[in-house]
Amino acid sequence: MIEISGLGKTFIGQDGAAVRALDDVNLTVQENEFLTVLGPSGCGKTTMLKMIAGLLPWDQGEIAIGGAPVRGPGPDRSMVFQNFALLPWATVLDNVAFGLRMRGVGKKEREERSRELISLVGLSGFESKRPGELSGGMQQRVGLARALAVEPSVLLMDEPFGAVDEQTRRLLQEELLAIWEKNRLTVVFITHSMEEAVLLGDRVVLMSARPGQISEIVPVPLERPRSSDVGGVERSSDYVNITAYLWERLREMHEERSVVAGSGPSV
Amino acid sequence: MVTAARRRPAWVRALDSNLTYQIGTFVLFALGWQVYGTVWGGLLVPTFTETVEAFVELVGTREFWDAMFVSNQALVIGFALAVGIGVPVGVVLGRFRTLERYLNVYLNILLVTPMAAIIPLLVMSVGFGLLSRVILVTIFAIVMVIVNVRAGVRQVDPALIQMARSFGASEREIWMRILIPGALPSIMTGIRLGLGRAVTGMVIVELLMVSLALGNLILEYRGMFNGPALYATIAAILIEALVLISLARLLERKVAPWAPNNQKGANQR
Known part of the structure; x- marks a missing residue:
């Protein structure tokens, strides 16, 4: 079980201005849960993942895994990287x-x-x-x-399929699901794809940017084992509805931002 | 591309190698030289064939091999020092930026100063012996080694370091398993380029500082207006340099075959 409470982090940007990367993030990931984290770029999702991995320090709050506070990388966790590393x-x-x-x-x-x-x-x-x-x-x-x-007892995945083509991505998703069905472990999976978040996750954590906060946690009540082949979950109404809902929410975030950007004086 | 290559006859493909083109340009060069030497050549511009004859004669003399031995002493020791000192210094400079701030200016001095200018300083402080020749070869070569190794360490993907840390790697393990192997292609390139500079240093020091060995042969033949022998000596130095560089290039590919620059078909830098 991963318990994150009151997690906060402020970066100093290149222009010297403070950027609130994470603000009061509270999250509990259950044992053997597959949790997906979705959000616009700059919402701090990767930052949060690297903090759980023990690779980045934070300013406020606490992360504990199985009751033990995270102080750095540990043998209970391992990570899959976006560009493979x-x-x-x-x-x-x-x-x-x-x-x-x-x-x-x-x-x-x-x-x-x-x-x-x-x-x-x-x-x-x-x-x-x-x-x-x-x-x-x-x-x-x-x-x-x-x-x-x-x-590991916790697998941390940072947009692992973001750098491969769509067809490969689908095959990898299925393989990951099959492996996870055989050998359950706690997974925190960062993605920017609604479909991927819903297909894989037990719950989808929706994050918003500036400051990076958890905006909503959406449960995904789709039956397991899931697969995306013919007759798979992608045709179920739950899948369609949740994906559509997530997209609505994400679009709102983008609109809010473009409104803010557009409301300033024109240069 | 592949199918087109397959359709061409085998002898065409065998001819289509770098070596063929290199031999081709050399033949053209030799022809041009021959013509120039015959038509306009004076006392000090021998023809190609005269030079070849003189070369054959030269490598038959004991004097030449003695000179080679003496010159290469400085080359071997100086180059070994340049690698032995340059690689660790480059690695450290690549990893610790603060240190680099202090040392960068000296590196730049080494990089841009005409080395010939410091020869009198060397002679005044350490004399005409082997030591001063070794020192000069070392300073000639070491800059190339340091600069390339530093660049190599710096361009190691930070994601790899983070990956290693995520699996609990210690700082020592990050050095041994990530930084050094990651910088290896550049280290080998630095060694190869340094070798080229070391040969330059070896000859320059003998021409300008201590008339000795190969440098002395050059000066002597020039003094005697013996054009063919002068050219043959220079050719011998060129051949040695080419052989050494080719060996270094071979070693580079052998040691770091994964590097894009060392893959088959990649052009030499």
Whole structure:
């Protein structure tokens, strides 16, 4: 269980002005819940994720995981990055084993474990390839395998499928769902896609920008296991309604902003 | 592209390599030289064939190999020092910006100063021995090494560092597993470019500071108006430089084959 209370952070921008990146964020993520976080760019969703990961400091509030306050990166969490963050010089096997290596797992065990994960994400046979020889979708499979290899209880995903094409993205979503069904763990998943947020999440956290705040938490009562093939959830009325509702809310946020921007003196 | 290449006969494809073009331009160059040397050449402009003859004769003499040995002593020691000092300094400068603020000005001085100008200073302070030649080769080469290594460390993707930290990597592990391997392609490039400068330094120091070895041969042949031998000596230096640079380039590709610059078909910088 992740408990976030009163989380706040102010950055000093390049022009010297203070930017309230996060303001009084309160959020509880249940054990083994798949939580998606949706919001316009600049709403602080990635900042919040990196704070949970222990990679960024904050000014106010508290983050606790399983009752223990977060003070930095820890073995209970692992992260999947937007631009994959793979080591270009290392093979797929070594990339997947990287987290285990940092955790001090011996060579034999980490290779064995990495091979299992590589086969789980469907990359068997590519163990000795380098990231440069793989497609974007395959690279993110490596990123996912690396994160799962350390057996985290919390998986943090920062727009993981944002850098791949639409078709690959759908396949990856399905694979992620299948993996999660087999091996449930707590997931915090950042996205800017309404469809993705609804398809994957048990709840969708909607954030608004300036200051970065939680605007609403929308439960997604779609049955699991979910899939997006024919007859899948995407045709259910719940899916359609929630996606439409989220888009309405997001559009309001954009309108508010454009009104604010338009109300100033014209230059 | 691929299918078009496949349709061409094998001998055409074999010919379509960098080497073919390099040999082609060399043949043109040699022809032009030959014509110029024959028509306008005087005492100090031998023809291409005269130079080749003199070259063959030169590499048969003991004097030449002695000179090579003495010159290369300074090259080997000086270059080794440049790499041994330059790589760590470049890495540190790349990682710690504050330190760089203090040292940047000296680096720029090394980069833009005509090195010949400091030769008298060197001679006055350390004399004419091997030491001063080594020092000059080192300062010639070290700038290239430092600048490239620094750039290499700096362009390591910060996302990789963050990734490593998220898995609990210590600062030491970030150095060993992310920064050093990430900078390796640039480190190798710096070493290769530094090698080129080291050869330059080796020759310049012998021409301007201590008439010795290869530099002395050049001065001597010039004094005797022996054009062919003068050109042959210079050719020998060029050949050595080319061989060394090619070896460095080979090593670069071997050590960091993942780097975009080292992939097959990538052009040399």
